[in-house]
Amino acid sequence: MSTDTTFAALGVPTSLTAVLEDRGITTPTPIQAATLPDSLAGRDVLGRGRTGSGKTYAFLLPLVARLVAAPNRRRPGRPRALILAPTRELATQIDTALAPLAKVAGLTSQTIFGGVGQNPQVQGLRRGVDVIVACPGRLEDLMGQGHVSLDAIEVTIIDEADHMADLGFLPGVRRIMDRTPRQGQRLLFSATLDGAINVLVKRFLTNPMTHEADSVQSPVAKMSHHVLHVDGDAHLPVLLDLTAAPGRTVVFARTKHRAKKFTRQLNAAGVPAVELHGNLSQGARTRNMADFHSGRAQTLVATDIAARGIHVDDVALVIHADPPVEHKAYLHRSGRTARAGAEGTVVTMMLDEQVRDVRDLTRKAGIKPTTTRVSVGHPLLVELAPGDRSYAAGLVPEAPTSSGRRASDAGAAGAGSRRGRGPGKGGGRASGQGRGQGNGQGGGGQSRGQGSGQSRGQGSGQGPGRGKATRPGSSTVYSTSSSGGAAAFSAGSRAGSRRGPR
Template sequence: MAVRRPHTTPSSTSTTFTDLGVPAALTEALAAGGITTPFPIQTATLPDTLAGRDVLGRGRTGSGKTYAFALPVLTRLAASTSPRRPGRPRALILAPTRELATQIEATIAPLARALSLRTLTVFGGVSPNPQVSGLRAGVDILVACPGRLADHLKTGHARLDAVEITVLDEADHMADLGFLPVVRQLLDQTPRSGQRLLFSATLDAGVEVLVRRFLTDPVTHSVDSSLSPVAAMSHHVLHVSHDDRLPVLVDLAAAPGRTLVFTRTKRGAKTLTRRLVAAGVQAVELHGNLAQSARDRNLLAFSEGSAKTLVATDIAARGIHVDGITLVIHADPPVEHKAYLHRSGRTARAGAHGTVVTLMTDDQVGDVRELARKAGIAPTTTRLRPGHPLLTRLAPGQRSFVTPPVDHPAVTDTSRHDRSRRNAKPLSSTMPHAGSVSPHGTSSPQSGSGRGGRTAAAAPARSSGAAAFSARTHVGARRGSR
């Protein structure tokens, strides 16, 4: 059983990383990146993790878990005398998605370089050859997704017998995605004497199995329940007709700042992205049907600001961390409250304010009401049409629109559908009602706006893309994956 040790989290002004025991080399590297004040999850866990204890840490998404486990990993390896050996990492960090693994490594890499430590990411969807070369050259910290790492173990390119410290990040998401059997196989190959840290937003039954089997006399620290409200996050439900869904989305997404829009299916994300682009919104898509290079390119465009709107499936609910997401829109309301909370957690991160909007049609009223109850929120519900003044309050600022190139897929796709609108049939996998959803519900450095192109005071009442999209909305969809 995990030991639940009472603790008092000092105020942010009274505790420093040095006070918590972080070595000077790391505090200086953190300060160089503008990070000087620990978050509560870091303040709570670092004394135990730095002392070598197994720790179970719970904190909602955006609470700062990445540094909470990165700092003890780096500290331990810097103090260790074990040499770096080919194919035998000294620390292992398991993450459920490629995007999360990439961002964990990006967070750790600058600190690792300051300590002359080498990092490597391993995940599927890309050629294994560069990963094999990196493993052969020797690596201190391996950040990996379970499936691809298991492949490298089978082929003999990696061994886990030299791992001194193991981290499971987003353990509950690992369980949701069905990774637990592989995770158990991997952990069984790490030394029992090694230190193990498990971080999760929720502590479900699957996570408890991992805790009992692999953690030794762990200390549990819970900072913010997964259901506790975020004071800086406001929740709104917009009750709209099917025909008004896209015009309302266009209005909100065309405002300054970064907007993250969630759909249920991969096809829905692709279709909605094309409709937004055709309406003049700078949008990119993120879902499992994209090649890894396209996923990386689109996420980079969103994070750097060349695309202000990202349309994604639940692959982005916990796998991305982009500063300055001011608005999250549930174009397809999820059924499970955990999915709602994780999606919504992409905004209001690190103390910033954020707004969460759920679009709801008449047939979704009961589902959305139950979703809000289970999520522990009391959203403001408003029935509205395009042009309603609330849209400007939810997403303030001048609306901006750009004209996509004539050869852009959004333009050709919209033109094709405009020519056949009289015979258009509902597209089942574009924007299904909540009753057919089956969703599967960490941290950039502790921290956009303006859009290029022509501007307008408000979103167009109806673009050709909006019309085509509105003619193809709802009907129950087949179950799809991210």
């Protein structure tokens, strides 16, 4: 395929190419150039491409074009198109990408996933929508309750099919697909095409056109890979050094507990970070991703939930703080950087006992990383993450006020700085009265804080009213407040306290 191929030459309607041009998208990616002629012609398509290859527009453009060309109109509870996604974040991202295309075409869409109340989703379905972007679990729930029927579906798309398989969603996907009309068009996109995916293909796709623009094991030319061999006591200091550099960074942890711990440690040192893992409520996940998208937090600490399909512009550095177990996870994690032709750096932190595992991992992933033994102060760290290090704006612990609003929203943010030096009477990280365990009236309540040099401090909150600690087991959420004119970040603590690095 010629590199000067345009979307118009592939058959994309002018109204949609104009939307892409407004967003600076003028040249199709390989997976788009390969699949669009067939998908726009109405054929079933099986597309394989690594994460970050542009699969989303590869299926959104033909979907919108088909619905516009058809005379059918939306009806309550009977959508015209279905996009299945494995995670809430990916479903939201797909719907966001769809929105401008749908707007010029006069179409409507609705996301459907769990972790949030179903009533807004039910109301949207009752009004009638053209496209639903859904996770299998909640969609099956609403189908069972009679809120949605799939008998009018004209186009069905399965995105990240291999991740669906990894998460155990394929039985639900098969049940959902069985409820869609056989004569409808079906598009399936995946980073890998293994036995589980072939079961879906054989059962639901009719004479599919298969396009493999690239492989999950195809390393990105503009992505550099490094393994940093560190001693155990240097692991956190090296991680802090890399994340304190300018720019967006995604840090991957092995477990939810580890992700939460790394986030706490980064914030305690003054590096603004948010977390993303399965223990968070959907509202917390959405707010944390919004903080990362907007730049209010420069580091996202995640489990493998974020390794698939989540796109944030200008992620220059991916750090495997915990090496993944298998090579596919490594490649999907690494795909958060070097997207859409941009350059990116991938760093794997390796302890002595992980040398053999990391060697096997990179070999199976088809990459040859540069391995270097480092500690804080090694010149390679500045090369991998250029720029001055900043430790000025970590997260501040914050609990809801009695009215249900977070203290910063109620004007009760404290004025203490990161290291506990501020106009308040106490050190540490007090940021409003009654936070943590305090219940003072205008000051004096005890607050556990995140100082850089100490883990607890006595706060002298300055806001009115009576604050109260978060419930044990509640999700960590992040909002922004200001302190001394610099951006500060606030979090509701899972256990009502925030301790520094251990």
